[in-house]
Amino acid sequence: xxxxxLYYRLEDLIVIxxxxxxxxxxxxxxxxxxxxxxxxxxxxxxxxxxxxDGLPAR
Amino acid sequence: xxxxVASSLALAALVAAPxxxxxxxxxxxxxxxxxxxxSRRAKVYDAxxxxxxxxxxxxxxxxxxxxFRQANDFYYLCGVEVPHAYLLLDGASRRATLFLPHRNERRxxxxxxxxxxxxxxxVTKLSGVDAVSSTDxxxxxxxxxxxRGATKAVFVPLQxxxxxxxxxxxxxxxxxxxxxxxxxxxPSREGVLVRNLRDxxxxxxxxxxxxxxxxxxxxxxxxxIALIKRATRLACLSIQEAMRSTEPGIYEHELDGVxxxxxxxxxxxxxxxxxxxxxxxxxxxxxxASGKRMMKEGEMVLMDHAPDVGYYMSDITRMxxxxxRFSADERELYGFYLATYRAILKxxxxxVTKQAVMEEAADEMERVVAGTRFSKPIYxxxxxxxxxxxxxxxxxxxxxTRSGCRRTTWGRATRFNPGWSSPxxxxxxxxxxxxxxxxxx
Numbered sequence: 001x002x003x004x005x006l007y008y009r010l011e012d013l014i015v016i017x018x019x020x021x022x023x024x025x026x027x028x029x030x031x032x033x034x035x036x037x038x039x040x041x042x043x044x045x046x047x048x049x050x051x052x053d054g055l056p057a058r
Numbered sequence: 059x060x061x062x063v064a065s066s067l068a069l070a071a072l073v074a075a076p077x078x079x080x081x082x083x084x085x086x087x088x089x090x091x092x093x094x095x096x097s098r099r100a101k102v103y104d105a106x107x108x109x110x111x112x113x114x115x116x117x118x119x120x121x122x123x124x125x126f127r128q129a130n131d132f133y134y135l136c137g138v139e140v141p142h143a144y145l146l147l148d149g150a151s152r153r154a155t156l157f158l159p160h161r162n163e164r165r166x167x168x169x170x171x172x173x174x175x176x177x178x179x180x181v182t183k184l185s186g187v188d189a190v191s192s193t194d195x196x197x198x199x200x201x202x203x204x205x206r207g208a209t210k211a212v213f214v215p216l217q218x219x220x221x222x223x224x225x226x227x228x229x230x231x232x233x234x235x236x237x238x239x240x241x242x243x244x245p246s247r248e249g250v251l252v253r254n255l256r257d258x259x260x261x262x263x264x265x266x267x268x269x270x271x272x273x274x275x276x277x278x279x280x281x282x283i284a285l286i287k288r289a290t291r292l293a294c295l296s297i298q299e300a301m302r303s304t305e306p307g308i309y310e311h312e313l314d315g316v317x318x319x320x321x322x323x324x325x326x327x328x329x330x331x332x333x334x335x336x337x338x339x340x341x342x343x344x345x346x347a348s349g350k351r352m353m354k355e356g357e358m359v360l361m362d363h364a365p366d367v368g369y370y371m372s373d374i375t376r377m378x379x380x381x382x383r384f385s386a387d388e389r390e391l392y393g394f395y396l397a398t399y400r401a402i403l404k405x406x407x408x409x410v411t412k413q414a415v416m417e418e419a420a421d422e423m424e425r426v427v428a429g430t431r432f433s434k435p436i437y438x439x440x441x442x443x444x445x446x447x448x449x450x451x452x453x454x455x456x457x458x459t460r461s462g463c464r465r466t467t468w469g470r471a472t473r474f475n476p477g478w479s480s481p482x483x484x485x486x487x488x489x490x491x492x493x494x495x496x497x498x499x
Contacts, residue, residue, distance in 0.1 A: 001391075001440040005342045008395040009360060011375035013290040014406055015283055021407045024287055025374050028294040032384050032393060035301065039382040043303030044316050055309075 085173055085184065087137045089368045090281055092186025095137050098274060099147055099154050102135065102213075105270040106149040111203060112213040112267050115251050116143035117221060127327060129219035131271050133369050138185055140173050144196055145187075150208065153188040156181060157196050197258065204259050212255060213267040218246050222328045222366065285370035289330070293364035293374040296320035300335075300361055301378050304353070310335040311349040313361060321365035330371035333363035337380065353380045358388060390433055394441055397426045398448075416452035423448060 001007070012025040029035045102112050117129040119141035128139045136145055136156060144157040158181070161174040173181050175192035182190055191199065203209040218229035233246045245253070252264055278286065296317035303316050314333040321329065336346045337353035341360040353359055357380045364372040379388055401422035405415040423445045432438035 001436070003436060005339045006391065007342045007344070007360075008377060008392060009341075009344065009362070009375050010377070010396070010399050011362065011373050012403065013286065013293075013372045013374060014403075015278075015286070016406070016408050018408065023403060024290045025294050025372075028298060028374065028376060029301065030376065030396065032389060032396075035376075035378045036383060038298060038301045039304065039378065041302045043299055043301070044319065045303035045308060045312055046305075050308075050312070 083170065085171065085180075087139070087368065089285060090137060092137075092184075094279060094281060095135060096154075096186050099135055100152070101274045102147050102267070102270060103149050103152045106147070106211070106213050106267075108150045109208055109210040110149040110213055110265070111209055111211075112145075112147035112149070112270075113200075113255075114145040114147075114215060114267070115219075115247070116140070116145070117219065118142055118247070124222075125327070127222045127366075128369070129221055130369060131215050131219065131268075134271065134275060136185055136187055138173070138181070138187075142193065144193060146199065155189040155191055155199070156185070156187045157191050157193045157199075159193050200255075200259060204261055209262065211263045211265045212259075213265045213270065214248070214252060214255070215268045215271060216248055216252070216266040217268040218248055223331050225331070282370060285368050286372060289326075289365050289367040289370050290372040290374065292321055292324055292326060292367065293372045296363060296365075297361055297374060297376050301376070304359060304378065304380055305382070306355040306380050307352060309350065309352050310337055310340075310359075313359075314349050314363075317361075317363045324365075326365035326367050327369075328366040330364040330366050330373065334361065334375075335363075336360045341377070355381045356385065358392070387433070391437060394426070394430060394432075394437075397430075398423045398445070401426065411455075413452060413455040416448070416455050420445065420449040420452050 010030065012023055012028075015022045015024055029038045106112050114132050114135065115129075116132040116138070117127065120126055126139065126141050132143070132145060133139070135147075136154065138145075138156060138158075140158050142159050146155045146157065147153075148155070158173065158175040158177075161176045162172070166172060173184075175190060178190035181187065200212075203212075217226060218233055220226055220229060224232075236242050236244050236246075255262070255264060296319075299320055300313040300316050303313065313335045317333050318329070332347045333349070334345060334347050335349055336343065337351055337359040338357040340346045340348075340351060341358065358377050359380055360375065360377045362373070362375040364374055377392065379385070384392060398419075401419040402415070404422065405418040410418075427441055427445050430441070432441065
């Protein structure tokens with residue numbers, strides 16, 4: 001959507017077998033509720049916080 | 059002073075136990091047995107015929123402190139990970155000869171053992187190639203084929219080699235960019251090889267091995283699929299961890315760090331491509347990769363990243379709200395896009411052409427649009443235009459075309475992209491093929 005410069009993209013990995021297609025990356029949250037649920041959990045960055053002297057002044 | 063003592067101690071150790079292997083590191087891949095490499099070479103013999111030979115140049119040693127990574131096609135045919143190696147496949151005898159440099163003892167003392175021409179018995183045992191020779195004998199070996207007169211053609215991969223984070227597209231682009239630089243203009247490595255062959259053996263016809271290899275690599279074996287699945291798992295784990303780690307005020311490069319942590323601690327040899335972490339308006343640029351921006355409350359972030367796991371890769375993209383909650387507008391827009399994306403996923407199955415997939419997805423997309431109440435006319439307009447252009451691309455989509463073409467963009471809407479390790483097919487029914495699918499609006 002050029003007016004608001006909005007752009008959406010999703011990509012998944014599918015293995016095509018003899019009788020069916022398997023979406024190997026299906027378990028990675030894609031639905032809105034699933035994403036919001038995952039985001040409530042703390043991540044690596046929260047367990048290992050940024051170092052105050054590590055980043056350049058911007 | 060210390061280094062002199064250290065080097066004399068090391069020298070003493072070397073003299074005392076010249077046959078002891080000090081390091082405990084595998085010298086050959088355990089991802090594929092020699093038989094699998096041999097069956098791949100068999101396809102090449104079939105393609106080149108009894109009056110052809112195939113000749114491949116392996117990757118050069120990297121500059122600086124980078125680990126060596128073999129070129130994809132070379133690895134595909136023999137699994138050998140030694141810099142400046144060559145592989146010769148004889149179509150008449152159906153034998154594979156590997157040419158390696160001689161042992162560099164000084165280098166080995168510093169970096170550990172590297173397989174060389176002086177390890178012929180070990181190399182044939184590990185890899186299953188039929189013979190091992192040294193690269194200084196390449197010239198006369200090739201000349202002998204001319205003397206016999208039976209060999210009509212040398213098949214060489216003419217497309218540039220793929221490497222670490224270098225896809226076929228990337229390699230081709232680099233050839234163009236170097237050529238455009240008025241104070242550079244170097245020919246590609248493949249171009250230099252071909253020129254060498256033409257200058258030395260002008261009687262031999264040079265033919266392109268790339269289509270043969272592309273066709274062979276198109277269909278994946280169970281072990282290849284297992285590696286692609288491992289790469290996919292790591293890509294998913296890393297993006298999931300990036301989702302958890304996201305909050306307003308973090309920089310795009312912090313998510314890159316998260317992702318690379320997941321890959322490297324699990325033994326990946328690198329990235330399939332640099333991470334694309336695009337927050338806010340940066341997502342508008344499909345391959346924005348600078349990573350320097352701080353992400354803010356109220357925006358979405360797009361992340362597209364995957365590892366290189368033993369030369370096999372994946373390609374996964376997700377988007378999420380920086381704040382952790384989708385706004386009402388984002389729920390509407392992302393939700394619509396997701397519905398169209400799921401329409402494509404649902405249509406992908408064995409035994410259908412690309413065109414049929416697109417048309418079936420277009421039907422479903424039109425149903426979604428008909429059943430959606432958009433909150434803004436601008437959203438409705440964008441949604442309808444997307445579906446319209448998708449429908450038009452579906453009509454234009456060729457079906458049943460030649461296999462072995464690479465990452466293909468059709469319309470401007472979708473890519474079928476079977477990981478970055480191997481070319482994609484624009485074609486029809488595919489079996490045991492791994493592909494990624496994406497669509498854009």
